[in-house]
Amino acid sequence: MNKKIFFTLLFLFVPIVTLGQELRPAQLTVKDIHGRNIRLSDYRGKVVLVNFWATWCPPCRKEIPDLIRLQREYRSRGLQVIGVTYPPQKLAEVRRFVRRAKVNYPVGLGTKEMKLLFTQSESLPMTIVISRNGTIQDIIEGILLPEEIEQRIKPLLN
Amino acid sequence: MKSKSIVVVLAVFLAIAFTSISALAITKTATIRVDGMKCSKCTGSVEKALKATPGVEKVEMSLDRKEAVIEYDDAKVTEAKLREVINGTGFKAVEEKSGSQ
Numbered sequence: 001m002n003k004k005i006f007f008t009l010l011f012l013f014v015p016i017v018t019l020g021q022e023l024r025p026a027q028l029t030v031k032d033i034h035g036r037n038i039r040l041s042d043y044r045g046k047v048v049l050v051n052f053w054a055t056w057c058p059p060c061r062k063e064i065p066d067l068i069r070l071q072r073e074y075r076s077r078g079l080q081v082i083g084v085t086y087p088p089q090k091l092a093e094v095r096r097f098v099r100r101a102k103v104n105y106p107v108g109l110g111t112k113e114m115k116l117l118f119t120q121s122e123s124l125p126m127t128i129v130i131s132r133n134g135t136i137q138d139i140i141e142g143i144l145l146p147e148e149i150e151q152r153i154k155p156l157l158n
Numbered sequence: 159m160k161s162k163s164i165v166v167v168l169a170v171f172l173a174i175a176f177t178s179i180s181a182l183a184i185t186k187t188a189t190i191r192v193d194g195m196k197c198s199k200c201t202g203s204v205e206k207a208l209k210a211t212p213g214v215e216k217v218e219m220s221l222d223r224k225e226a227v228i229e230y231d232d233a234k235v236t237e238a239k240l241r242e243v244i245n246g247t248g249f250k251a252v253e254e255k256s257g258s259q
Contacts, residue, residue, distance in 0.1 A: 058194050058248030059203035124199040143203035143247050145210055 026050075026130045027117060030084055030108030033095050038082060038106050040130065046078045047137075047156045048130040052086045052115060055097045059143040060125040064101055066144060070153070071105045077157040078132065083107035086115050086124070129153060185215060186232045188240055193250040195224045203247045211235055211243050 028040040028050065040048060051067055053060035064083075071081045083103065085094050088111060098107050118128045119139050129138035129152065138152050195201050201219050204226060208217045213234025218227040228240055241251035 057197065057200045059200050060248075062246070062248030122199050123202050124197070125203070141202060142206040145207060147210065 026128070026134055026136050028082075028084075028114065030082075030110060030114060032106050032108045033091060033098060036106075038108050040082070041134070043080050043082075043130075044134050045132055046080045047132055047153070049079070049081045049153070050118070050128040050130065051081060051083050052110060052124060052126040052128075053083055054085055054087065054124055055089060055093055057124045061097075061101075063125055063143050064103065066149070068102065068104050070149065074154075074157055079153075079157055081105040084110035084114065086110040087112070129156070131156065184232060185229050186237075188228045188230065188237045189225055190228065190237075190241060190244060191223075191225045191252040192244055193224070193252050195219075195221060195249055204244055204249055207243050207247050208240065211240070214240070 026040050026048075028038075030038050032038050040050070049067070049070070051063075053064070055061070067081050067083070070079060083098075083105060085107065088109065091109060094107065094109065115126075118136065119126065121139070121141055123141040125143060127140040127144060128136060129140065131137040137156065140148055140152060192204060195204070198221055201221055205217050205219050208214050208226065208228055213231045214228060215231060216229040219225075220227070226244065230237075230240065241253075244251040
């Protein structure tokens with residue numbers, strides 16, 4: 001009897017663990033710079049780029065125009081960019097930067113715990129690619145290179 | 159007999175030509191000072207962009223010295239291009255304190 005329960009539990013549990021290792025469902029709720037909630041679950045069905053960045057990080061600032069362009073050009077094909085500042089920054093600083101750079105996607109203030117939901121890496125910038133079914137598809141460390149946009153993001157939008 | 163000699167001469171010529179072309183591709187080292195490199199979190203972008211550049215063989219970043227030491231094949235990439243790549247990551251490749259070997 002015990003054996004039967006053990007194997008039943010094993011049968012039920014193993015696929016969940018395996019799934020958890022390979023395709024973690026991405027969970028994120030963050031307040032945006034205007035105080036509204038950004039929930040990753042609201043973007044199910046879209047390819048989401050969660051971009052961790054900081055106003056004082058030169059490569060982060062450099063790639064923001066590319067993210068703005070991607071958001072503008074690929075919105076209709078299901079792309080959604082979400083910016084998350086990390087490490088924690090002053091709201092006023094982030095607001096000023098977002099306004100000046102004319103960022104066309106939601107930006108929230110992140111925390112270490114929030115970043116740990118995706119990765120332990122401390123690189124900045126860092127872009128988490130979330131597939132249409134809400135799982136983590138890819139983690140791109142450092143500035144987005146044109147070939148990475150072509151090979152690791154655009155194919156998901158076809 | 160004559161055609162055999164021609165083939166031998168041609169083979170020797172091609173071997174010399176191939177060796178000369180290979181010898182032209184020399185690995186150079188450029189030490190480029192990078193302005194603005196303050197945080198260890200973001201220097202990885204410079205290394206990443208340089209390593210993705212065709213012709214770059216090795217990259218060593220020093221946050222302390224604020225410089226990038228790059229070994230590259232000068233037949234495939236120039237130092238000017240390496241500076242352009244660094245500038246493309248949001249940092250600034252400083253002109254005056256650089257050098258090639």
